[in-house]
Amino acid sequence: MFVLLLALIPTVLCVILFTKQSKLSREVEDMEKQLRQSQGQGNKTGGSPFPTPTPTPTLTSSPQPTDGTAAGGDGASVPVGGDDVEPTPTPTLTPTPTLEPSPTPTLAVDPETGEVLPWADKQVYLTFDDGPSGNTDDLLDLLKEYGVKVTFFVIGKTDDESLRLYKRIVDEGHSLAMHSYSHKYEEIYNSVEDFEKDFTKISDLLYDTIGYVPDLYRFPGGSSNGKCKKLTIQPFIRFLQERDIRYFDWNVENGDATGVNYTVEQLAENLLDGVSKKKSSVVLCHDTNAKTKTLESMKIVIPTLQEKGAQILPITADTPMVRHVLPADE
Ligand SMILES: [Zn+2]
Numbered sequence: 157m158f159v160l161l162l163a164l165i166p167t168v169l170c171v172i173l174f175t176k177q178s179k180l181s182r183e184v185e186d187m188e189k190q191l192r193q194s195q196g197q198g199n200k201t202g203g204s205p206f207p208t209p210t211p212t213p214t215l216t217s218s219p220q221p222t223d224g225t226a227a228g229g230d231g232a233s234v235p236v237g238g239d240d241v242e243p244t245p246t247p248t249l250t251p252t253p254t255l256e257p258s259p260t261p262t263l264a265v266d267p268e269t270g271e272v273l274p275w276a277d278k279q280v281y282l283t284f285d286d287g288p289s290g291n292t293d294d295l296l297d298l299l300k301e302y303g304v305k306v307t308f309f310v311i312g313k314t315d316d317e318s319l320r321l322y323k324r325i326v327d328e329g330h331s332l333a334m335h336s337y338s339h340k341y342e343e344i345y346n347s348v349e350d351f352e353k354d355f356t357k358i359s360d361l362l363y364d365t366i367g368y369v370p371d372l373y374r375f376p377g378g379s380s381n382g383k384c385k386k387l388t389i390q391p392f393i394r395f396l397q398e399r400d401i402r403y404f405d406w407n408v409e410n411g412d413a414t415g416v417n418y419t420v421e422q423l424a425e426n427l428l429d430g431v432s433k434k435k436s437s438v439v440l441c442h443d444t445n446a447k448t449k450t451l452e453s454m455k456i457v458i459p460t461l462q463e464k465g466a467q468i469l470p471i472t473a474d475t476p477m478v479r480h481v482l483p484a485d486e
Contacts, residue, residue, distance in 0.1 A: 280439060
């Protein structure tokens with residue numbers, strides 16, 4: 157009897173332990189399944205079931221030269237073509253150079269007090285139309301000195317100096333964008349065919365010079381120019397949209413093309429006053445031989461913007477669009 161008990165007790169204990177163990181492993185399996193399901197749902201809605209720590213904005217001192225931090229234009233030059241069977245290869249549109257600054261926004265702070273500067277949350281996109289010109293080299297030197305990147309909306313010029321300047325603009329990391337070839341309203345806006353002719357000339361010229369066609373355009377006179385005599389601007393907007401080209405107008409001007417003979421200080425004041433009222437400013441300035449005062453005014457504008465902590469940026473694919481006339485379907 158005793159021997160029998162000795163054999164029976166461990167057996168019974170074993171059976172009990174086995175049932176407990178299998179019950180526990182089933183529970184573990186169930187819990188794993190639930191966890192997987194909740195993770196799956198989390199992914200679908202773009203989140204994770206676990207709270208992720210929010211990245212803290214990095215605070216840096218100001219003024220903060222951005223020289224060298226931008227990706228530069230070299231990555232953008234993607235010449236297309238080669239052994240094309242077609243007799244005339246059409247230039248392929250390539251996206252705007254990736255010039256974005258670091259993805260983490262940095263708020264400029266006062267190096268002495270440590271306080272965030274008053275314009276730290278402002279983005280300023282300086283744009284220069286109608287170049288290249290005899291002032292472009294000086295402007296580029298100045299921009300390099302301050303370590304800022306801007307956007308040039310250029311027109312068509314074929315002399316050696318201009319061809320060199322298109323390349324210099326791109327090489328130094330600025331955004332190069334189209335502003336028509338001729339800039340002659342009556343030629344460009346006469347019909348969609350005429351617009352296309354002009355567009356093809358500027359896009360071919362830039363493709364041959366810098367190796368790609370920019371995907372940014374500014375209508376001569378802006379989209380609200382009122383120069384499209386027979387047509388509205390809509391057919392021309394559609395033309396660009398069909399080619400995935402974005403057009404940009406402006407929401408701040410320095411007034412250098414208004415006909416008023418502003419002084420250097422007034423041009424700077426007009427610009428800074430406009431920027432003070434906006435979170436994101438696309439600023440219209442001009443780069444022509446006559447606009448030496450605009451060039452000079454940048455020696456006030458850029459350091460002031462930097463002292464106040466504003467971010468000076470080139471227009472890229474991420475830049476919020478500023479358009480006076482929207483496409484008909486928007
Ligand atoms: Zn213009």
